[in-house]
Amino acid sequence: MTERSVDTTRRALLGAVAGGAAAGGFLGPVRGYLSAFAPLSGGVWDAASDDPPLRIASDHGDATLRYDGAAVPRIEADGEAAIYFAAGYAHGADRLFQMDLQRRQMRGQLSAVVGEATLDSDRFHVRMDFAAAADATWDLVRDTEAGPLVEAYCEGVNRAREDLPTPVEFELLDYEPAPWTPADVMLAEKQIAWTLTGSFRTLRRETLRAELGADAAETIMPRRLDHDAAILGHAGATDDWARPDGDASRLPPATSDAENETDRAAVGTDPGLDGWLAGVEPPAWAGSNSWAVGVDHTDSGDPIMANDPHLSLMAPPVWYEQVLRHPDYQVRGVTFPGVPFVIIGENDRGAWGFTNAGCDVIDFYEYETRADGAEYRYGDRWRSFETETRSIEVAGAPDRDVEVKKSVHGAVLSAGAGGDEFRDELGVAWTGLSATNATNGILGITRSRDAEDIDEALREFDEPTQCFVYAGRDGSVRYRVTGRVPIRRTDGELVPGTRVFDGSAREGEWAGYTPYGESSWEGFIPFDEMPHDDDPHYVGTANQRVVDDADYPYYLAEDYSEPFRGIRLWERLDTLVERGDVTPADLRDLQRDVHDGRLEHYRSVLEEARSELSGDARDDLDAVLEWDGEAERGARAPLLFVHFLDAYEGRFVADALGDLDGRRDASAYAPNRWALATLGDEWFDGGRASAAADAFEKARERIEAEGWETYGDYNRTAIDHPFDQSWLNYPRYPTDGSAATLFNVRVEAGAGSSWRQVCPMDGTTSRCILPGGNDGNVYSDDYDSQLRRWANGEYKPMDRAMRGDLAARFVGGDGE
Incomplete structure (x- = not known):
């Protein structure tokens, strides 16, 4: 990893710090809050010049770490624990500040280094208690196959933290990062699950209903958009896609919006609560594209798959690319910094990707209370809310106390004010508040040898709900909606999750759900009855409606994304398949499509x-x-x-x-x-x-x-570091595309295609690109080295060979 000129960077740093406040964006509320830099210190320059040791002792066996010309770590070992120890070391070397900032956000600890401006964010995250959900998840994962590998990964992160100079961002904010723990890995998974499935749309829709009436609410926020671009039921699907084979008598009948209404009048949320939640809600634009074309329609006679997830565009990127080589598999792809396993990518037997399915996995409850709000009625019993006072540390100001309140459904949120005419306190049930096992699901995908292995791995993938697309070198193609989707019941009858429920009357119950503990998931859509299609002729997803209600008996979602990308995807994909002999170049061209419908x-x-x-x-x-x-530049x-x-x-x-x-x-x-x-x-x-x-x-x-x-x-690449200083931000390049095109760029939202891959199964090299660089060190030439190619719709090879400059050898014992 080469260095930029230290003198040039020093002048830029001096100018940046002398220029005043820093403002930046990082997956939400950090933007605009980092206003006080620590004084310059020698450690800032140490971060630019020190190299890691070439021989590093490890208790997990030998491994080799190389970096290729795009700063992608390539790791090889005979043992998986050795591989993931080395992967942790690479993550700790390249992305430690990003990992720590994300951890602080989810734990409600930003104000400890930022100050009072992030208190709203910290209060929300502490009250939701994502950290307790991560602890419960680690309790579940600890004794599984993934547990020791997660522990080895954390040891690697912490070894890098100890061996290497502290990244410049820590020097500027004048604090030291805490050790990385297995619960932090689980917390990183909770963060992306919340980003993709946490939504307060139900509250907004009911507020509209209360303020403007049911008809106006349905017009402004319709539950069904009038289009024919659903994922399943299209020409590429097989004849038996998605139709559950279970006992029809227990499946809910299709219901109209009018039948979904209850006798209770709609009641809007308290404006204070509404405003607070609006500041911490995940972005509505999170989405993605994916598609796969089967063997009968490709030039090679082998399937091809493609994926480009649409998430925040950040410096450094939201994804981290890596190559892992084990005697049983070789895998390349991307993961989230802080998570060991490849989430989207390709191994020697197949390739896979994810897009957001839009399933409704969150519900809200109001309660009848007494004893000054200390107790709530639940059925025919009165219960005490679980309450605990926690302290939020605030840099440069007194600490703040926050009350953490929980019910049988999960977290209880309030703005602390409001009258009888508003809902000012709400229980929140979210699948991610329970212990989940997606970690083993991802590990199973990494190890997979065929489509049957994929099917088994996805049984473990319980959060977030995603559209999963796979193509195998054996010719198989898979489409499946993953994750746990609740079946709501009121008085034994199935109901959709489109209203705020009366928690005291036990409306909208989720059987088998235990917040902050291990769930049985008995009251959720069974895995075999989730929407899926085995070996479709071709399949395409762009966050549009999964399936029409008339064709599927379960309630899946209250809302899906605008269908412009989905409509265009089917137009182009249908044409390609009708023409026949589809090539990887065709699908790369499809990923570059900039038609704005x-x-x-x-x-x-x-x-x-x-x-x-x-x-x-x-x-x-x-x-x-x-x-x-x-939409051309x-x-x-x-x-x-x-x-x-x-x-x-x-x-x-x-x-x-x-x-x-x-x-x-x-x-x-x-x-x-x-x-x-x-x-x-x-x-x-x-x-x-x-x-x-x-x-x-x-x-x-x-x-x-x-x-x-x-x-x-x-329409330029406005991708900035959290500190938003010119010397840390990525360059601005003009680009094509819009929020509604397959080549996805959302300038105002700072989002778009966060990774692109196109993977043929015919033995030729797959192609990929990141919007920036894999190395999070601003002094590295690879800090933004892929950005111009990303903006121009170009790709780089996605091979899995062991090549590049030697960075470290991890050796068993004392390293001698």
């Missing part, structure tokens, strides 16, 4: 706006209407279009939602871009045409004020 969906809205415009504004609108929908039309969409949503929020009972951010209640296009005149002051014309004018004004000429002037 929102243009046709909004065409009638734009045409109505045209009559309200004149002169240059009408000319610009005509250019958008004549545009082919390709050199064009002007996509620049106008995406800013029109933003302004049009803003106009809807102002006209239809107003201050929405004084809530902090009414835009959180805005419809998605699919539903927004369907709203008529009654939702806009002065009608839809006038609102659209006004939005188009505002888009033009913003573009002129910013000095943008083409889409690429705006």
Whole structure:
């Protein structure tokens, strides 16, 4: 790993620190909070120059660690414990600050190093008690096959922590990282599960129902978007996909929205609670693409699979790439820093990927209370809330006490204020609050030799709910929705999870669920009855609806992503398969597709706006209407279009939602871009045409004020370090794509394709790319070395050979 010029970097650092406050973004609430750097110290420069020892003693046997030209560690050993010890060492060397910051966020310990600005985040994470859920998960995993490997990995992280200079970020914030523990590994898994499945949409929808009425709530946040792009039931599926074979008498009947309503009136959440939760809710944009084409439709006669998960774009990236070589398997792919096993990738027998399934695995409960809120009724009994006062350490300020409160359902959240007209205290049930065994599921996938091994591994994969796509070198293809999905029951009858439940009346119960303990999962959709398809002709996922309700008897989800990517994926994939002889190049080209389907969906809205415009504004609108929908960096039309969409949503929020009972951010209640296009005149002051014309004018004004000429002037790689200093941030490169294209770039949200892989099963080399660099050391030439290629839609080889510069030999015993 080469170094940047220390003198140049020193000047940049001096300028950055002298320039004042640091502001940055890191998976949520850290942005804008890191305002105080520690004084410069010699340790900052030590981090740039010290090399790791080449021989390192290990209690787990011999292993070799090499780094290739893209800073990807390649690790080889005869024993798995030796491999994962070395992997831990590499993670600790390359990503320790990222790992520690994520850990602090989930444990509610950011304020200890950041100060008062992160107190809301810390209070939420302490009250949810993700740390206790991680402890319960480690208690479950400890004595399984994965347990010793997790322990060896943590030993490797801590050895690097001891051997190597402290990363520069710790020097700047003036604190030392604590040892990495197995519970921290479990906590990292909880973090991504919460990012993908934690959602307060049910609360927002019920608040809309209380404030505007049931019809308005259904119009603004519809449960079903009108499209035909569901994942299952498409032409590529087999004849027996997804249809459960169990006893039909126990399956819930299909129900309409009207039948789902209860007699209880909708009650909005307290504005204080609503505002607090809005600041800590995971982003709604988390999604991904994946697809696989079977043997009958490829040029080689072997399947091909592709995956690109859409997550935060960060410096360093959310993923860490690694190659692990064992006598029984060789695997390459990505994991989350702090987690030992490859999560998305390829071994010598097959390749796999994940996309978010959107399943509803969280519910909310209100209670009848007494004894000043210390007790709650649960059925015919009164119970005491489990309560505990914990202290949150705050840098530069007094510590704060927070009450951690729990019920039979899980965490109990409140903003500490509110009246009878609001729900100001809610119980939260979430599958991730229970002990889960995804760790062994991922290990099983890594070790898999065929599709049957994959099937068995996925039985252990209980969080998060994901669409899993696999292609094997034996010709097999798999699609399955993974994870535990609850079957809710009220008085023995099955109900959907679309309302806040009366916890005291024991509505919406999950049989077999134990928060902060080990669940039996007996009241959840059985594994064999989850949506799946064995050996489909071809399959594609883009976070759209998994299956139509009429074809599947269980309630899966309250909401799915906008279907623009799913529709485009099926259009392109159908065409490729109909043509035949699909190649890896075809699927890489599909991953680079930048057609924005929102243009046709909004065409009638734009045409109505045209009559309200004149002169240059009408000319610009005509250019958008004549545009082919390709979101390319050199064009002007996509620049106008995406800013029109933003302004049009803003106009809807102002006209239809107003201050929405004084809530902090009414835009959180805005419809998605699919539903927004369907709203008529009654939702806009002065009608839809006038609102659209006004939005188009505002888009033009913003573009002129910013000095943008083409889409690429705006659509750039704005990927920043948490400290948001120029010397730490990645370069800005123009790129193609939008939030609604398969080549996914979400500039305003700081998100997009966080990893791309295309894996043919014919023996040719797979291809991949990261949005940045694998090395988290800002002094390394590999800190951002892949970013330009990522922005340009290029790839690098994804081989599993043992090559590169020797970094360390791990030797048994004392290393002599």
